[in-house]
Amino acid sequence: MSLKSQDWQQEQARVDDVTKQIRAKIRSLEETTSETKSEMVDIRKNFWDDVTVNFEDSAEMAETFASLKQQAEILSERERTHRHSALQLRTLKKLKSSPYFGRIDFVENEEEALDQVYLGIASLRDHNDEGYLIYDWRAPIASLYYDYPPGPAVVETPIGSISGELKLKRQFVIRDGEIRSMFDTGVTIGDELLQEVLGKQSDASMKSIVGTIQKEQNRIIRDERSRLLLVQGAAGSGKTSAALQRVAYLLYRFRGTLNADQIVLFSPNPMFNSYVSTVLPELGEENMQQTTFQEYLMIRIGKSFKLENPYAQLEYALTAMDEPDYNVRMAGIQYKASTHFVALIDQYLVHLGSGGLVFRDIAFRDEIVVSAVEIHDYFYAIDRNIAIPNRLRLVAEWLLGQLRERQKAALKEEWVDEAVELLDKETYLKAYQIVRKSNRNIRDDSFDDFDRERELLGQYVVSEEFKPIRSRLRKLAFVDLRAAYLSMFRDPAFAASLLEGTASAELPAEWQEICAWTIDKLMNRVMPYEDATPFLYVVERIRGFQTNTLVRHVIIDEAQDYTAFQFAYMKRLFPFSRVTALGDLNQSINAHTASDGLTGFSALAALYPAEETETIVLRQSYRSTRPIVEFTSQLIPGGEGIQPFNRDGVKPTLTVAGNTAELHSRIVERIQKLNGEGNRTIAVICKTAAQSAQVYEALRNMLPIRLIERETSTFAPGIVVIPSYLAKGVEFDAVLVYDASDHAAAGYRLERERRLFYTVCTRAMHELHLFVSGSGQISPFIPGHSLTLSLKEV
Known part of the structure; x- marks a missing residue:
């Protein structure tokens, strides 16, 4: 909706006035922090000069202790004041450039006074401390902006519901104290603002843009009722961003009773932790605890066993099809991930109560x-x-x-x-x-x-x-815990006897071979990833669970890749925590599709009462351009339900090269062109780590390129070669799929690889380019009519 120049002038005048007050507050705070810092330095420097030290008799020692305590308390108080002032200062400096992003005018029913509310990343009172110049986006009133068009509206507050009429919803893009864009809208977020945000090049870290929160995302952020909040969303639908903004909301809503150390985020890999590490600080909050499930396993059992990494397991599943034990291991991976294996171990633990525990001299x-x-x-x-x-x-x-x-x-x-x-x-x-x-x-x-x-x-x-x-x-080390776990596999018929009369399914046909394989690995102190959680579960049930009762909220990203066993274990580990689980079943790229069908969200949901569970589905994809989403949605069943955001762009391309040398030449040409067009993050995505290493060696002398490996802990702008599974959760300006053929080892042919291929392609924000070389045929998952073919028609 177009605005009159008078509206523009009035709004700019207000921005100028707010910015002026912010500058004044910054100057005042800078003086305060400088003074407090000087006081802290003086106290530390003269700490012992101001303390009476005498250890000759008890009375003098008591005086010494009191003197020490007094000095320490003064120093601690100054440090708290300095930290608080420094945090306020950091927030004010952000507000100075862009004080707010939205305005709502709201009139309560049976009231005449109009409430004019401006929303930003933090609250700001006027210089007289009489009212708010800016309201924090997390305040209850802000829900009107996110949830309603102009018209009748209801806002939930701590004192109850308030009904009224939303008279105006206005959106701003303000940079360096100047209004760059302004418009009134009848929907939650105007396309103009999203276009402006989504059209930018990617950065080295995820950005939190609270001005673009959608209605369904706002439901995720402000949910306070659910013990289990399940968020199922298409690739690029803003799941992770909403979850992190949820953390910021919870820290705001329960200030004083909840702190960042009581929230834990389980990420897919260490690099992802780096990628999302700036979101909360941008919103003026401390980062929550961030870890991976693998890191937790390493802490618990990494000293006793050579613990397999989940990506090593996936690498095996993708590349070892010709090895003799492949089918046995894959059957074991699937069964050990299932709820049936949970039931088997629970039966086994009951048995251990009457016999079977192994002890040490x-x-x-x-x-x-x-x-x-x-x-x-x-x-x-x-x-x-x-x-x-x-x-x-x-x-x-x-x-x-x-x-x-x-x-x-x-x-x-x-x-x-x-x-x-x-x-x-x-x-x-x-x-x-x-x-x-x-x-x-x-x-x-x-x-x-x-x-x-x-x-x-x-x-x-x-x-x-x-x-x-x-x-x-x-420490109860007189119990042989490895033997306790392995006893379940010593006699293949023993497990079958445990399941007699239970509702659990039969053992897999390969059970005898699975038992022999498991015993061989653990006797050699090698812990396969599929055994790590069941083994730890047995250990904890025997010795007593080391539960964490301090953590209040657990966030699980890429939840579709966790096993039923891992979810059962985590529920015991955090018995009093609320859980927010995010994922996309179409991006499930694990090796453990369970035999009972209870994978991903269904396995987790089965652990909580239905009345304590909320499920929110996000269907609109914002990350990629419309042409990319239209292409990727055809790669998976049900993809037609994914709604692309209306952001135009170039169609994905498919390049077919005659040989490997030509393939590398074409990739280098494409990357150089993308670089010249201002793309800051470009990824060559390979299927496996082995393929990534080979491609990196081939391209490193032609491009300033970096190899992303399992151990990589930071995400930085530039050109990277990365295995498919490490790219999960991350986005790039442009993605080049190195091998989109139907080759068994390097390409994508098997039906179980369909979701992996979909995940790879959906990492692209602006451009997606697929490559095939040599005698390889194009992957059967690719719908040809959706691509712009280049170089050579196939």
């Missing part, structure tokens, strides 16, 4: 103190109604008692005298201090008596020798 200096058989008999003599972890703790107490008796006997053994003789001066003094501290009756002259000296030092030596054994007992 407790030994000291090659002498068995308590045998594994004795531990076994003691454990299974305890009331079986008591949970396994609690019974094991009773066993641990019993074993510690047995160890204390053995420790007393050790004091009289000859090796103790030898150990005492070998103590160096430093250890001697340390022993003396420890023994004296533990026994207040020892006089200063006690060590003048040789026999008494030997007795006290002997106590120290023996205690030190037994210390690691005591530690292992407290």
Whole structure:
């Protein structure tokens, strides 16, 4: 809707006035932060000068402690003030350039006064502190902007619903204090603003553009009711952005009771963590905890086993079809991901309550103190109604008692005298201090008596020798956990007997071979990725779950790639957390499509009551141009339901080269052209890591190119070669699909690779170019009429 010049002048005058007040607040805050910083430096520099130090008597020591405490509290208060002022200053500097993005005029029912509300990334009061110049986009009133066109509207507030009429919704693009674009609109977000935002080149990090939040995204952001929030969205529909803005909203809404450390984001890979790391700071909030599920597994079991990476598993699934154990392993991957395997292990854990746990001997200096058989008999003599972890703790107490008796006997053994003789001066003094501290009756002259000296030092030596054994007992290390997991696979018929009378499906046909393969790997301390979570689940159920009760919200991105087993484990790990899970079943690129069909969202949803679950579906794709979305939507069943945003662009192209040398030449030409047109992020996406490494070596002397590997932790602008699965969740200005043929190893032919191909193609924002070389035929997934063919028609 066009606006009068008078409207423009009035709005610019307001921007000028707001900007002037922001500058004044910046100057004031800069003075405050400078003064506070100087005070902090002075306090640190003169800290001990202002403290009375006297350790001669207890009264003087109390005065010293009080003096230290007072100085520390003053310093802590100054540091808090400085941090708060620095955060305000950073926010104000952002507001100075672009103070707000929207305006709404709202009249409550039966009221005459018009509320004129301007929305920005943070709230700002006027210089008299009497009213708001800008409202934070997370404030309840802001929902009117995101959810309603002009007309009747309702806003939910902490004190209830307020009905009225939305008289005006105006949108701005303000840069450097100047209105560049302004328009009134009857929809949530005008196409003009989205076109301006989406038409830009990609950056090294995801940007949070709160002015372009859509109605469905706003539902995601402001949901406070659901224990489980499932967000299913097409590629480029803004799932991740909405989830991060949800974090910012929650931190705003529950300020004082929720902090960033109580929110955890599980990302697909470390590079993705880097990619999204700027979103919350842009919104004036601290980043939540960010990790990957693999990092968690490494912390828990990486020291005991050589743990396989999920991308190594996927690489195997994509490239090892000719290996003899391939079908067996793939069957194992699928079964171990299923809810049926969860049920099998739960049955097995019930069985372990009455028999089957494997124990280790407790030994000291090659002498068995308590045998594994004795531990076994003691454990299974305890009331079986008591949970396994609690019974094991009773066993641990019993074993510690047995160890204390053995420790007393050790004091009289000859090796103790030898150990005492070998103590160096430093250890001697340390022993003396420890023994004296533990026994207040020892006089200063006690060590003048040789026999008494030997007795006290002997106590120290023996205690030190037994210390690691005591530690292992407290950690329940007398249970052989690897053997406990493997016992389920020792006899293939055993698992079948556990499932008798249950609702779980039959074991896979390859179960006997799966058992042998699993035993071989774990006996060699190799932990396949498909076994890592089930093994850890067994460990936790035996020893007692190490639950995290502090985390209040868990965000799971690319949730479609998690197994049913992983979801079951995470629910136990975070028993009191609300979960937001984001994903797209069409981008499921894992090797574990489960045999029971309960994958992705269905497996997770089955863990929570329906009344505590909310599902939001995002069908509109904003990332890519209309021609790219029209092409990619034909790659998958049901793709016609994806709605492209009306942003024009060039059609995807298919280049067929005669050989590899010509292919590389054409790729270099295309990249140079894209670079010249101002594209900042360009990706050559290969199917596998092995193919990526080969392509990188072929192109590195012709282009300033970077190879993205599993260990890559940062995302930067430029030209990259990247495996298909590491590109998930990231977007590029232009994507070149290195091999769009039907070649089994390098291209995309098998039906299970269809979603992988779709995922690769949907990484492109502005341009998508596919390549085929040599004798390879075009992938059967490509609808030919949707492409502009170049170089050679096939």
